[in-house]
Amino acid sequence: MSELLSRRALLRRTALGAAALLALEACGSGPRGPGAARALDIWVWQDAADSVQQAAVDRFNAAGAGRARLNRVPGDGYEDKLRVAMGSSRAPDVFFNWGGASVKEYADAGKLLDLTPVLRANAAFRRSFLPSVLQAGMVGDKYVGIPMRGTQPVLLFLNEAVFADAGVRPPRTWDDLLALVGTFTERGVTPFALAGANAWAELMWLEYLVDRFGGPGVFERVKNGDVRGWHDPAVLRAAQAVEDLLDRGAFGNSFSAVSYNAGGASALLSRGRAAMQLMGSWEYANQLAADPAFARDGLGWTTFPAVPDGRGDPEAVVGNPNNFWSVSADVRDRATAIAFLKTAAEDAYAEDLVARGAVPTTTDAAALLDRSADPAFARFQYDLVEQAPTFTVSWDQALPSAQATAMLTAVQKLFAGQVRPAEFVDALTALPRG
């Protein structure tokens, strides 16, 4: 990721800048009269991959069907800024989100435009997306999101040079993984880079471990509102596995100060100070932006290993099916907004995504994969997601925000050694209902 400043500080400046822009725009829109449409206000999460959305906006404006402006919102403050805007009369017209559960509160409050009629009226548009991914953008029986980035399974990334130096191979089983932890710690290399300053990065370990130990049903139960689901033995075993990894020094001893958004964890991996990192597939795009040579030649990847006596399928994945565009219910110019959504189904858009190492969730994406920044990586992701029996959505995106926030605090305490696994499970069952 390019920016090394705190996103929070940037956010503050952006917020001021945005306020100033709005003020200017308010002044500017007067003379053009009521007939002149305001530019479509589009919010996207700011990162190395947002150039794809910028290019889409540029093409949209050049085509003359309407006017749009992309607002790149720094990631650390994205959700709170969005919430404040959605609660006001200044909601963005179109905004980036994580689909289904992440926008459920907005949908329940009547803040989202129901896209079902649009998709129903336009079969070609609907058919251009994989049905399962389009479904992840639903709340209840309504479509409220259009897939707009690549699919984002969480993968085990590795530094191939570090593996070659140690003469070892990527782990296939949990025992392999534990053996590698021993090998790398002896060689003075941190086995896993972990962005411990971001609880969601720690959460990925628990998401996979619970899935491997107990299958997708464990979290499914919790997601459906049954907090007793946390008492499933798989959750305790997962927390114990994390504690075991911590005791073995698998994450080094200064991971709590490592931030993903500031590029710390990725730099540890690319510089060979860490051997592996469990991260969403967007890691590739970030490595490509920060250290292109490493992304092309030194970055390896594999799936999360199987665990002993695990009931989960080792081919199952966790992560984010995709990101989505949603349209605010009080969008000023509905036709322009819908015209813009259709850019997400265009070939040029999918090609841009592919060139960034992403795997689009459009139906004809497979044909584009050879044009990827790294065809092998694109093919790997595509096959992984296609063959996965289940794709569990990141817990913090699947739970109501009040529960997710409290859960992330519990996760951070577990990784900091402040609570034992049993206390961690107790903390989860006591999450606020929101």
Place this chain on the structure above:
Amino acid sequence: MLWAVPALLFFAVFALAPLGIVAYLSFTSWDGLGAPTWVGGANWSRLLADRDLRDAAWHSLVLTVATWAFQTPVALLLGVWSAGRQRSRAVVSAVFLLPLLLSSAAVALVWKSLLDPNFGLVAELAPRLGFDDASWFSTPEGALTAVLFVLGWQFIPLHALLYQGGARQVPDVLHQAAAMDGAGTARRFWSITLPQLRNTVVASSVLMVVGSLTFFDTVLILTAGGPGTATTIVPLVAYRTGFEGFEMGYASAIAFALVLVATGISLLLVRVTGFGRMHSTREGL
């Protein structure tokens, strides 16, 4: 009376009105969308039972006491020294006061990158100083010390400035008389300067204590409350609850409780120390 109207209006709109709204919100459940729903004292009873909040209150207390104990002596000595007439005093004082010109966010960002245990200056220095690595900064004690240090670096200049002003008010004749009686520098500091600065100490302490209870940006940027929740303080919990969990009602209850506690403590400090009945300490002169 008329002259006070602009100030009063400003205070009413930007301080009293938000305070009133927060007080109201603390009795509601509100996710930031739609209208708040009245829930009575539910947020307040949850607040009393919240263990994470109790931990955060303890961290706030530790940070407040440690901030006072660290900043007061340093600022006092620095202020008294800079009130003198030594060679190059003005230049050195100007350098000391430099952090006052920087914004908290900038200060926190700079120190965060210097203290980064993997990529910061400390990562370079630690091996040369005989340590294995700089991971000490990611222990609970290390993180708290880092926060204390950075806050000190940022705020000591302000308090030093207060003490400088105070020390300059001390009449020279007192020092001259004491010197004539044979008192050395140390003796004059303890017997003249310090007692004369009594009110400055109180003013500076109230600022420090109330400021420490409401620290936010530095901690958020520097440690984000980590490792784990080791440096999570009350304002950070209010922020997380409100703007990450979107429980605006409960967050308002936490924030309002903090206002009550901070106001109570500052009133107590003023009462106990007699700041409210401030009188000249130079009687008989």
